[in-house]
Amino acid sequence: MTGPLHVPPPGPLPGPPPGSRPSRRSFLGLAATVPLAATGALALGAGTAHAADAAYVMGYFTESPDMLAADYGLHLAVSTDGLQWTPLNQNAPVATPTAGSLGLRDPFILRKQDGTFVVLATDLKGTDWSYVSQYIHVWDSADLRTFTGYRRMRLHDMNTHSWAPEAYWDAGRRQYGVIYSAVNSSGHNVIMVNYTTDFATASAPQVFFDPGYDVIDGDLAVGVGGVNYLYFKKNSTLVGARSSSLEPGSFTEFSTAVAHGGTEAPTLVKSLAANGVWYLWGDTWSPNGVFYAWQTSSLAAGTWTALDQRTYTQPLNSKHLTIHPITSAEYTSLIAKWGTPAWNRLKSYNYPARYVRHSDYTARIDPYAFDPYPDSQWRLVPGLADSTGVSFQSVNYPTRYLRHYDYALRLDVNDGTSVFAADATFRRTAGLANSAWASFRSYNNPTRYIRHSDYVLRIDPVSTATEQQDATFSVGY
Structure with a gap:
């Protein structure tokens, strides 16, 4: 191309009908096409498919x-x-x-x-x-x-x-x-x-x-x-x-x-x-x-x-x-x-379109995508009560952790007590419904696991196949 092409300024484009998805198109006529010269060295090599x-x-x-x-x-x-x-x-x-x-x-x-x-x-x-x-x-x-x-x-x-x-x-x-x-x-x-x-x-x-x-x-x-x-x-x-x-x-x-x-x-x-x-x-x-x-x-x-x-x-x-x-x-x-993310997301096993999040400080699983999206981001840190366990620190509320209270999971501020630390600590195990996934057993109520019930998270005893699926999650990004 030897110089800039002159293109008249585009006129206004009509928008999509109310409530519809724009079709990503303009409705203007086309100007005459001016050829653009192709120059430069020809690229040679093994091609885009690599055995490695x-x-x-x-x-x-x-x-x-x-x-x-x-x-x-x-x-x-x-x-x-x-x-x-x-x-x-x-x-x-x-x-x-x-x-x-x-x-x-x-x-x-x-x-x-x-x-x-x-x-x-x-x-x-x-x-x-x-x-x-x-x-x-x-x-x-x-x-x-x-x-x-x-x-x-x-x-x-x-x-x-x-x-x-x-x-x-x-x-x-x-x-x-x-x-x-x-x-x-x-x-x-x-x-x-x-x-x-x-x-x-x-x-x-x-x-x-x-x-x-x-x-x-x-x-x-x-x-x-x-x-x-x-x-x-x-x-x-x-x-x-x-x-x-x-x-x-x-x-x-x-x-x-x-x-x-x-x-x-x-x-x-x-x-x-x-x-x-x-x-x-x-x-x-x-x-x-x-x-x-x-x-x-x-x-x-x-x-x-x-x-x-x-x-x-x-x-x-x-x-x-x-x-x-x-x-x-x-x-x-x-x-x-x-580098890889300093946070994780947790996907539900039996509702894989849903991710663990907090909403009004209540832990639940909701369909992706949603805002505020940081509600679904967690730092899996060493357990507050036992470093061999895991605690879930909120990314957007970093003073708050998932803990159980009356068996319901909620996002609370770490008050520094041993009770809070125990309530906020879990043992990660192989997934109860799929060993390639993960489940999380309560540290101070070891017969109970994190599970969802009506999309809300709590800790419960788990025995049936459905309960095992409710208590199984993928830890990813």
Whole structure:
């Protein structure tokens, strides 16, 4: 690109109908397209698939129901199985845009042909859907520990957005394709593509996928058994298309739609442990940002089975994820650099959509997500009465601990007495319903365990299978 393109200021965009979810689209006509020159050295290397990959990294931004967690920087989490996630840097951002809207949504991580990473993201801070940017945010990174070369890359000069950018290596073109959502001349969202070698300048945009109806959030799995798969959002469901080539216009819808309420942001993830198994993640619309996951043993079949929520846990307040495989050395290096959280969350075994929290100082399990979200964050510290046990210190009320009183669990200020210390101390044991989970036996009432009853926590004797499930929790993040 030899100079800035002149784009007339965008006019006002109509908002969504009252009470509805905005469709993340503008309704403006398109300006004439001005080609952008592609320059830079061609990236060469072993490709994005590495035999040594043994773990995963996730990128996301954060929001919560009352927007207390709204943070539009790049957040990272890691996982060894692609299902249970550990947020890094205390769930704070590791990089934040310094140009454009000064915020990001929809981050995407790609390992380039030379083995380094590039991070792309929507140039949008918050939920002002009238904001129009022809640019996307871009960072380079050798290791996801440092982020360099921050810039914005212009994709078009049209009077429409550039949402949810993703990239892939097109071996036939020996260039990277960058796909994203934009509005076409018919007034509906399509998936566009530009080609680049350096993620600094790009070719003129082309329509990559337009089935004739509104589609956003394209996610590609390239070269799986000689077929390329594109998943996208259609009418609040996740749907797949496929093609034997990567040519624009070559993809045809084929899969069974999946959804859990209004679902968007599909992410395809290949299992590193089970041959042929793929996961499909989706994000429910709204600041709640609840993720759901499905599994298939054949991408070609296009059918998915919902995973039990016990099997996966998303990072706290995460929205619109990207997942990429990494090596075990990179996994260890990321944890060494950014650190793991100094707090935990506890998920209910038999109500895995619910987490332990305090509300009006009463301990209970409530559906994720909620605000104030720190109500569900706990520091599991050495037991106040016995350091071989555990006590639950509130993150947002650090002078208060979970203790039992008349067998009910509540959040009280530590008064320094031996009675309080004993009431607030528990023995962690193997989960009564699942030994891979955890249960907590009262220190001074050792025949009783923490359990929920009508969603409220208390200590009770446990004998039946239901009671064992009520008393079993996952300690995670």
